[in-house]
Amino acid sequence: MVTALTEGIQVSVEVTYQAEFSSPHQHHYVFTYKVTIHNKSPYTVQLLKRKWEIFDAAESIKIVEGDGVVGQQPILEKGESHTYVSGCNLKSGLGKMKGVYFMEKLYDGKKFEAQIPEFQMIANIFHN
Template identity: 40%
Template sequence: MYRAVTRNIQITVEPYYLAEESTPEDEQFFWAYTVSIENFSSETIQLRSRHWHIIDANGHTQEVNGAGVVGEEPIIEPGGSFQYTSGCPLNTSSGIMTGNYRMQTDKGEFFAVKIPAFSLDLPDMVKTVH
């Protein structure tokens, strides 16, 4: 499990390999990851956008930007949380993801929340952040 805290907003990520979706002989590897966003601040926040860096074992980087997550822009009250699951395909058997969410307070202020860097490794590999 990987965790980061920005302005009392805690992001926790749990990645896992999906062997049934992957075809290693074709260099297609697929991971899912579950993200929990917990609001320990005193402000109501809304997740407006995401920015990801996805880096495979060969160093190839893909950037992903978009509104919200999984088609939602959740509002998270103080003490509340939001959880979602998404996925990531790679052409290598390992990689890393990192990024940030752009949040907005109920007063209209925008700020970035760090997503912790996390490894995408096969289950029999030692888990490390590259």
Template identity: 45%
Template sequence: MSAPEHRIEIEVETRYVEEQSDPAGDRYVFAYTITILNAGTRAAQLLARRWVITDANGRVQEVEGEGVVGQQPVLRPGEAFRYTSGAMLETPLGSMEGVYRLVDEAGVGFEAEIPRFTLAVPGILH
């Protein structure tokens, strides 16, 4: 369990982007909207992210970078930041998981785990 000053809650919503996908060409595009809530007692700045994206064939892509959608938001206790981004898979089913790297107002670095979530074309899962 993380310290009470470092409590980050993450919610994810996903959507299949049919108009950008090409199943015949093994191109499946998904959008995901993430809400990051600072449920801790200290302000924190999101500095970087690391994603592990796995498709149904077991192919893994790892993506690392600064911030999210070109921003490094500062979240005071109780504040949330919401953004939408996307991923492309070669299969109609896959998953994503990862970690956000943050630093609190005292300069202490910490990580928030992004729980695994599923990317699926509607109707692919029963």
């Protein structure tokens, strides 16, 4: 698990290689990642947008942007967390991701970026 803390917003990511959904001989590797966003700030915040940089050893860097996370724009009071699971397909068994969440402090409308820590995706192709 990797973790980053920005302006009181802690983002933790845990990645899992999904061998049962992958086809290495067809250059198809599936990874899931679980993200927990914990509000350690004294303010109520809302996650508005996300921006990911996805690096696949077989391709160039891809940028993925959009509103919220998995269809939600969660509001987090002080001390609250939001956890979700998403996935990424790679053409190689080696890659990494990092990014930012675009957040807003609801008391004054101030927007800021919370860092998503870089995490590696490495296929375990030698499983039993």
